Amino acid sequence: MNSLRNFALALSLFSIVMVVSCTQSTDHTQDTAATAPLSDSAIIKRGEYLVGILGCQDCHSPKKMGPQGPEVIAELHLSGYPADRPIGKNVPDALKNGWMLFGGDGTSSIGPWGMSFAANLTSDPTGIGTWSYEQFKIALTQGKSKGIATARPLLPPMPWPNYINMADEDMKAVFAYLKSTKPVSNVVPAPIAPDKLQ
Known part of the structure:
Protein backbone atom coordinates (compact mmCIF):
# COMPACT_ATOMS: atom_id res chain seq x y z
CA MET A 1 0.00 0.00 0.00
CA SER A 41 9.15 46.88 -43.11
CA ALA A 42 7.33 45.82 -39.93
CA ILE A 43 8.04 49.23 -38.35
CA ILE A 44 6.68 51.00 -41.45
CA LYS A 45 3.61 48.74 -41.42
CA ARG A 46 3.06 49.59 -37.74
CA GLY A 47 3.40 53.29 -38.58
CA GLU A 48 0.85 52.98 -41.38
CA TYR A 49 -1.56 51.32 -38.96
CA LEU A 50 -1.04 54.09 -36.36
CA VAL A 51 -1.48 56.88 -38.93
CA GLY A 52 -4.74 55.22 -39.95
CA ILE A 53 -6.22 54.84 -36.48
CA LEU A 54 -4.99 58.27 -35.35
CA GLY A 55 -7.01 59.78 -38.22
CA CYS A 56 -4.12 61.82 -39.67
CA GLN A 57 -5.69 61.66 -43.14
CA ASP A 58 -8.89 63.28 -41.80
CA CYS A 59 -7.17 66.68 -41.91
CA HIS A 60 -3.95 66.09 -43.87
CA SER A 61 -5.42 64.45 -46.99
CA PRO A 62 -7.36 66.31 -49.71
CA LYS A 63 -10.68 64.66 -50.51
CA LYS A 64 -13.34 64.49 -53.22
CA MET A 65 -17.00 63.62 -52.88
CA GLY A 66 -17.78 59.96 -53.51
CA PRO A 67 -20.87 57.78 -53.12
CA GLN A 68 -20.26 57.43 -49.35
CA GLY A 69 -19.23 61.07 -48.80
CA PRO A 70 -15.70 62.55 -48.77
CA GLU A 71 -13.02 60.14 -50.02
CA VAL A 72 -9.26 60.65 -49.81
CA ILE A 73 -7.71 61.45 -53.20
CA ALA A 74 -5.20 58.57 -53.29
CA GLU A 75 -2.44 60.39 -55.17
CA LEU A 76 -2.65 63.31 -52.69
CA HIS A 77 -2.74 61.21 -49.52
CA LEU A 78 -1.28 63.14 -46.56
CA SER A 79 -0.14 66.05 -48.78
CA GLY A 80 -2.03 68.75 -46.84
CA TYR A 81 -4.09 71.67 -48.08
CA PRO A 82 -3.59 71.91 -51.87
CA ALA A 83 -1.52 74.99 -52.71
CA ASP A 84 -3.39 75.54 -55.98
CA ARG A 85 -6.82 75.61 -54.33
CA PRO A 86 -8.44 79.03 -53.80
CA ILE A 87 -8.74 79.90 -50.12
CA GLY A 88 -12.33 79.80 -48.87
CA LYS A 89 -14.14 82.84 -47.54
CA ASN A 90 -14.50 83.54 -43.86
CA VAL A 91 -17.97 83.69 -42.26
CA PRO A 92 -17.48 86.40 -39.61
CA ASP A 93 -20.95 85.97 -38.07
CA ALA A 94 -20.27 82.27 -37.44
CA LEU A 95 -17.03 83.09 -35.62
CA LYS A 96 -18.73 85.81 -33.57
CA ASN A 97 -21.30 83.24 -32.47
CA GLY A 98 -18.63 80.84 -31.21
CA TRP A 99 -18.35 78.54 -34.24
CA MET A 100 -15.21 77.11 -35.79
CA LEU A 101 -15.31 76.41 -39.52
CA PHE A 102 -13.73 73.63 -41.58
CA GLY A 103 -13.08 73.67 -45.30
CA GLY A 104 -15.10 71.17 -47.34
CA ASP A 105 -12.48 68.41 -47.08
CA GLY A 106 -11.11 69.22 -43.63
CA THR A 107 -7.69 70.47 -44.81
CA SER A 108 -8.37 74.05 -43.66
CA SER A 109 -10.08 75.58 -40.65
CA ILE A 110 -10.97 78.95 -39.20
CA GLY A 111 -11.34 79.88 -35.54
CA PRO A 112 -10.19 82.47 -33.01
CA TRP A 113 -6.58 81.67 -34.06
CA GLY A 114 -7.26 82.77 -37.67
CA MET A 115 -7.11 80.34 -40.59
CA SER A 116 -4.87 77.28 -40.54
CA PHE A 117 -3.98 74.76 -43.21
CA ALA A 118 -3.10 71.08 -42.77
CA ALA A 119 0.59 70.45 -43.41
CA ASN A 120 2.11 68.23 -46.07
CA LEU A 121 3.24 65.05 -44.28
CA THR A 122 4.61 63.21 -47.32
CA SER A 123 8.28 62.38 -47.85
CA ASP A 124 8.68 65.29 -50.30
CA PRO A 125 11.01 68.17 -49.29
CA THR A 126 7.90 70.40 -49.25
CA GLY A 127 6.56 67.99 -46.61
CA ILE A 128 8.68 66.24 -43.98
CA GLY A 129 11.19 64.77 -46.43
CA THR A 130 14.13 66.69 -44.95
CA TRP A 131 13.03 66.45 -41.32
CA SER A 132 14.97 64.58 -38.68
CA TYR A 133 13.23 62.35 -36.17
CA GLU A 134 14.05 64.93 -33.48
CA GLN A 135 12.15 67.62 -35.44
CA PHE A 136 9.18 65.29 -35.78
CA LYS A 137 9.21 64.59 -32.05
CA ILE A 138 9.39 68.32 -31.22
CA ALA A 139 6.41 69.00 -33.50
CA LEU A 140 4.31 66.27 -31.93
CA THR A 141 5.30 66.69 -28.28
CA GLN A 142 5.95 70.45 -28.07
CA GLY A 143 3.56 71.69 -30.76
CA LYS A 144 6.18 73.62 -32.73
CA SER A 145 5.90 74.36 -36.45
CA LYS A 146 8.43 72.49 -38.62
CA GLY A 147 9.68 70.78 -35.45
CA ILE A 148 11.81 73.80 -34.61
CA ALA A 149 11.80 74.61 -30.89
CA THR A 150 11.83 78.39 -31.50
CA ALA A 151 9.13 78.34 -34.21
CA ARG A 152 5.50 79.43 -33.87
CA PRO A 153 3.07 77.06 -32.17
CA LEU A 154 1.12 74.56 -34.23
CA LEU A 155 -2.40 75.89 -34.66
CA PRO A 156 -5.73 74.17 -34.07
CA PRO A 157 -7.18 71.81 -34.96
CA MET A 158 -3.82 69.97 -34.82
CA PRO A 159 -4.22 67.85 -31.65
CA TRP A 160 -0.53 67.72 -30.75
CA PRO A 161 -1.18 67.61 -26.95
CA ASN A 162 -2.68 64.13 -27.53
CA TYR A 163 0.75 62.88 -28.61
CA ILE A 164 2.88 64.15 -25.71
CA ASN A 165 2.96 60.74 -24.04
CA MET A 166 3.10 58.64 -27.21
CA ALA A 167 5.53 55.74 -26.79
CA ASP A 168 8.82 56.48 -28.53
CA GLU A 169 8.61 53.28 -30.60
CA ASP A 170 5.15 54.30 -31.85
CA MET A 171 6.34 57.81 -32.74
CA LYS A 172 9.34 56.33 -34.57
CA ALA A 173 7.02 53.97 -36.46
CA VAL A 174 4.76 56.85 -37.54
CA PHE A 175 7.81 58.83 -38.66
CA ALA A 176 9.23 55.84 -40.57
CA TYR A 177 5.92 55.36 -42.37
CA LEU A 178 5.58 59.04 -43.30
CA LYS A 179 9.17 59.07 -44.60
CA SER A 180 8.29 56.05 -46.76
CA THR A 181 5.26 57.67 -48.40
CA LYS A 182 5.14 58.71 -52.04
CA PRO A 183 6.45 62.30 -52.20
CA VAL A 184 3.88 64.90 -53.19
CA SER A 185 5.22 68.37 -53.98
CA ASN A 186 2.82 70.79 -52.28
CA VAL A 187 3.76 74.00 -50.49
CA VAL A 188 0.90 74.55 -48.04
CA PRO A 189 -0.11 78.21 -47.51
CA ALA A 190 1.03 80.00 -44.35
CA PRO A 191 -1.60 80.55 -41.65
CA ILE A 192 -3.69 83.71 -41.82
CA ALA A 193 -3.88 85.80 -38.65
CA PRO A 194 -7.35 86.64 -37.29
CA ASP A 195 -7.05 90.33 -38.24
CA LYS A 196 -6.16 89.38 -41.83
CA LEU A 197 -9.20 87.16 -42.49
CA GLN A 198 -11.46 88.41 -45.26
Missing part, protein backbone atom coordinates in the same frame (compact mmCIF):
# COMPACT_ATOMS: atom_id res chain seq x y z
CA ASN A 2 2.86 2.36 0.91
CA SER A 3 4.62 1.67 -2.39
CA LEU A 4 1.41 2.48 -4.29
CA ARG A 5 1.01 5.70 -2.32
CA ASN A 6 4.66 6.66 -2.93
CA PHE A 7 4.27 5.89 -6.64
CA ALA A 8 1.14 8.11 -6.83
CA LEU A 9 2.93 10.91 -4.96
CA ALA A 10 5.98 10.64 -7.24
CA LEU A 11 3.74 10.66 -10.34
CA SER A 12 1.91 13.76 -9.04
CA LEU A 13 5.17 15.59 -8.36
CA PHE A 14 6.53 14.63 -11.78
CA SER A 15 3.33 15.92 -13.44
CA ILE A 16 3.55 19.25 -11.58
CA VAL A 17 7.22 19.68 -12.50
CA MET A 18 6.44 18.96 -16.17
CA VAL A 19 3.53 21.44 -16.27
CA VAL A 20 5.63 24.17 -14.63
CA SER A 21 8.57 23.40 -16.90
CA CYS A 22 6.45 23.56 -20.06
CA THR A 23 4.76 26.77 -18.93
CA GLN A 24 8.09 28.43 -18.19
CA SER A 25 9.50 27.29 -21.51
CA THR A 26 6.47 28.68 -23.38
CA ASP A 27 6.63 31.98 -21.47
CA HIS A 28 10.35 32.28 -22.27
CA THR A 29 9.64 31.79 -25.98
CA GLN A 30 6.89 34.41 -25.88
CA ASP A 31 9.17 36.87 -24.03
CA THR A 32 11.89 36.39 -26.64
CA ALA A 33 9.42 36.94 -29.49
CA ALA A 34 7.98 40.03 -27.80
CA THR A 35 11.41 41.64 -27.39
CA ALA A 36 12.81 40.72 -30.80
CA PRO A 37 13.46 43.89 -32.82
CA LEU A 38 11.05 44.57 -35.68
CA SER A 39 12.27 44.71 -39.27
CA ASP A 40 12.16 48.05 -41.11
Whole structure:
Protein backbone atom coordinates (compact mmCIF):
# COMPACT_ATOMS: atom_id res chain seq x y z
CA MET A 1 0.00 0.00 0.00
CA ASN A 2 2.86 2.36 0.91
CA SER A 3 4.62 1.67 -2.39
CA LEU A 4 1.41 2.48 -4.29
CA ARG A 5 1.01 5.70 -2.32
CA ASN A 6 4.66 6.66 -2.93
CA PHE A 7 4.27 5.89 -6.64
CA ALA A 8 1.14 8.11 -6.83
CA LEU A 9 2.93 10.91 -4.96
CA ALA A 10 5.98 10.64 -7.24
CA LEU A 11 3.74 10.66 -10.34
CA SER A 12 1.91 13.76 -9.04
CA LEU A 13 5.17 15.59 -8.36
CA PHE A 14 6.53 14.63 -11.78
CA SER A 15 3.33 15.92 -13.44
CA ILE A 16 3.55 19.25 -11.58
CA VAL A 17 7.22 19.68 -12.50
CA MET A 18 6.44 18.96 -16.17
CA VAL A 19 3.53 21.44 -16.27
CA VAL A 20 5.63 24.17 -14.63
CA SER A 21 8.57 23.40 -16.90
CA CYS A 22 6.45 23.56 -20.06
CA THR A 23 4.76 26.77 -18.93
CA GLN A 24 8.09 28.43 -18.19
CA SER A 25 9.50 27.29 -21.51
CA THR A 26 6.47 28.68 -23.38
CA ASP A 27 6.63 31.98 -21.47
CA HIS A 28 10.35 32.28 -22.27
CA THR A 29 9.64 31.79 -25.98
CA GLN A 30 6.89 34.41 -25.88
CA ASP A 31 9.17 36.87 -24.03
CA THR A 32 11.89 36.39 -26.64
CA ALA A 33 9.42 36.94 -29.49
CA ALA A 34 7.98 40.03 -27.80
CA THR A 35 11.41 41.64 -27.39
CA ALA A 36 12.81 40.72 -30.80
CA PRO A 37 13.46 43.89 -32.82
CA LEU A 38 11.05 44.57 -35.68
CA SER A 39 12.27 44.71 -39.27
CA ASP A 40 12.16 48.05 -41.11
CA SER A 41 9.15 46.88 -43.11
CA ALA A 42 7.33 45.82 -39.93
CA ILE A 43 8.04 49.23 -38.35
CA ILE A 44 6.68 51.00 -41.45
CA LYS A 45 3.61 48.74 -41.42
CA ARG A 46 3.06 49.59 -37.74
CA GLY A 47 3.40 53.29 -38.58
CA GLU A 48 0.85 52.98 -41.38
CA TYR A 49 -1.56 51.32 -38.96
CA LEU A 50 -1.04 54.09 -36.36
CA VAL A 51 -1.48 56.88 -38.93
CA GLY A 52 -4.74 55.22 -39.95
CA ILE A 53 -6.22 54.84 -36.48
CA LEU A 54 -4.99 58.27 -35.35
CA GLY A 55 -7.01 59.78 -38.22
CA CYS A 56 -4.12 61.82 -39.67
CA GLN A 57 -5.69 61.66 -43.14
CA ASP A 58 -8.89 63.28 -41.80
CA CYS A 59 -7.17 66.68 -41.91
CA HIS A 60 -3.95 66.09 -43.87
CA SER A 61 -5.42 64.45 -46.99
CA PRO A 62 -7.36 66.31 -49.71
CA LYS A 63 -10.68 64.66 -50.51
CA LYS A 64 -13.34 64.49 -53.22
CA MET A 65 -17.00 63.62 -52.88
CA GLY A 66 -17.78 59.96 -53.51
CA PRO A 67 -20.87 57.78 -53.12
CA GLN A 68 -20.26 57.43 -49.35
CA GLY A 69 -19.23 61.07 -48.80
CA PRO A 70 -15.70 62.55 -48.77
CA GLU A 71 -13.02 60.14 -50.02
CA VAL A 72 -9.26 60.65 -49.81
CA ILE A 73 -7.71 61.45 -53.20
CA ALA A 74 -5.20 58.57 -53.29
CA GLU A 75 -2.44 60.39 -55.17
CA LEU A 76 -2.65 63.31 -52.69
CA HIS A 77 -2.74 61.21 -49.52
CA LEU A 78 -1.28 63.14 -46.56
CA SER A 79 -0.14 66.05 -48.78
CA GLY A 80 -2.03 68.75 -46.84
CA TYR A 81 -4.09 71.67 -48.08
CA PRO A 82 -3.59 71.91 -51.87
CA ALA A 83 -1.52 74.99 -52.71
CA ASP A 84 -3.39 75.54 -55.98
CA ARG A 85 -6.82 75.61 -54.33
CA PRO A 86 -8.44 79.03 -53.80
CA ILE A 87 -8.74 79.90 -50.12
CA GLY A 88 -12.33 79.80 -48.87
CA LYS A 89 -14.14 82.84 -47.54
CA ASN A 90 -14.50 83.54 -43.86
CA VAL A 91 -17.97 83.69 -42.26
CA PRO A 92 -17.48 86.40 -39.61
CA ASP A 93 -20.95 85.97 -38.07
CA ALA A 94 -20.27 82.27 -37.44
CA LEU A 95 -17.03 83.09 -35.62
CA LYS A 96 -18.73 85.81 -33.57
CA ASN A 97 -21.30 83.24 -32.47
CA GLY A 98 -18.63 80.84 -31.21
CA TRP A 99 -18.35 78.54 -34.24
CA MET A 100 -15.21 77.11 -35.79
CA LEU A 101 -15.31 76.41 -39.52
CA PHE A 102 -13.73 73.63 -41.58
CA GLY A 103 -13.08 73.67 -45.30
CA GLY A 104 -15.10 71.17 -47.34
CA ASP A 105 -12.48 68.41 -47.08
CA GLY A 106 -11.11 69.22 -43.63
CA THR A 107 -7.69 70.47 -44.81
CA SER A 108 -8.37 74.05 -43.66
CA SER A 109 -10.08 75.58 -40.65
CA ILE A 110 -10.97 78.95 -39.20
CA GLY A 111 -11.34 79.88 -35.54
CA PRO A 112 -10.19 82.47 -33.01
CA TRP A 113 -6.58 81.67 -34.06
CA GLY A 114 -7.26 82.77 -37.67
CA MET A 115 -7.11 80.34 -40.59
CA SER A 116 -4.87 77.28 -40.54
CA PHE A 117 -3.98 74.76 -43.21
CA ALA A 118 -3.10 71.08 -42.77
CA ALA A 119 0.59 70.45 -43.41
CA ASN A 120 2.11 68.23 -46.07
CA LEU A 121 3.24 65.05 -44.28
CA THR A 122 4.61 63.21 -47.32
CA SER A 123 8.28 62.38 -47.85
CA ASP A 124 8.68 65.29 -50.30
CA PRO A 125 11.01 68.17 -49.29
CA THR A 126 7.90 70.40 -49.25
CA GLY A 127 6.56 67.99 -46.61
CA ILE A 128 8.68 66.24 -43.98
CA GLY A 129 11.19 64.77 -46.43
CA THR A 130 14.13 66.69 -44.95
CA TRP A 131 13.03 66.45 -41.32
CA SER A 132 14.97 64.58 -38.68
CA TYR A 133 13.23 62.35 -36.17
CA GLU A 134 14.05 64.93 -33.48
CA GLN A 135 12.15 67.62 -35.44
CA PHE A 136 9.18 65.29 -35.78
CA LYS A 137 9.21 64.59 -32.05
CA ILE A 138 9.39 68.32 -31.22
CA ALA A 139 6.41 69.00 -33.50
CA LEU A 140 4.31 66.27 -31.93
CA THR A 141 5.30 66.69 -28.28
CA GLN A 142 5.95 70.45 -28.07
CA GLY A 143 3.56 71.69 -30.76
CA LYS A 144 6.18 73.62 -32.73
CA SER A 145 5.90 74.36 -36.45
CA LYS A 146 8.43 72.49 -38.62
CA GLY A 147 9.68 70.78 -35.45
CA ILE A 148 11.81 73.80 -34.61
CA ALA A 149 11.80 74.61 -30.89
CA THR A 150 11.83 78.39 -31.50
CA ALA A 151 9.13 78.34 -34.21
CA ARG A 152 5.50 79.43 -33.87
CA PRO A 153 3.07 77.06 -32.17
CA LEU A 154 1.12 74.56 -34.23
CA LEU A 155 -2.40 75.89 -34.66
CA PRO A 156 -5.73 74.17 -34.07
CA PRO A 157 -7.18 71.81 -34.96
CA MET A 158 -3.82 69.97 -34.82
CA PRO A 159 -4.22 67.85 -31.65
CA TRP A 160 -0.53 67.72 -30.75
CA PRO A 161 -1.18 67.61 -26.95
CA ASN A 162 -2.68 64.13 -27.53
CA TYR A 163 0.75 62.88 -28.61
CA ILE A 164 2.88 64.15 -25.71
CA ASN A 165 2.96 60.74 -24.04
CA MET A 166 3.10 58.64 -27.21
CA ALA A 167 5.53 55.74 -26.79
CA ASP A 168 8.82 56.48 -28.53
CA GLU A 169 8.61 53.28 -30.60
CA ASP A 170 5.15 54.30 -31.85
CA MET A 171 6.34 57.81 -32.74
CA LYS A 172 9.34 56.33 -34.57
CA ALA A 173 7.02 53.97 -36.46
CA VAL A 174 4.76 56.85 -37.54
CA PHE A 175 7.81 58.83 -38.66
CA ALA A 176 9.23 55.84 -40.57
CA TYR A 177 5.92 55.36 -42.37
CA LEU A 178 5.58 59.04 -43.30
CA LYS A 179 9.17 59.07 -44.60
CA SER A 180 8.29 56.05 -46.76
CA THR A 181 5.26 57.67 -48.40
CA LYS A 182 5.14 58.71 -52.04
CA PRO A 183 6.45 62.30 -52.20
CA VAL A 184 3.88 64.90 -53.19
CA SER A 185 5.22 68.37 -53.98
CA ASN A 186 2.82 70.79 -52.28
CA VAL A 187 3.76 74.00 -50.49
CA VAL A 188 0.90 74.55 -48.04
CA PRO A 189 -0.11 78.21 -47.51
CA ALA A 190 1.03 80.00 -44.35
CA PRO A 191 -1.60 80.55 -41.65
CA ILE A 192 -3.69 83.71 -41.82
CA ALA A 193 -3.88 85.80 -38.65
CA PRO A 194 -7.35 86.64 -37.29
CA ASP A 195 -7.05 90.33 -38.24
CA LYS A 196 -6.16 89.38 -41.83
CA LEU A 197 -9.20 87.16 -42.49
CA GLN A 198 -11.46 88.41 -45.26
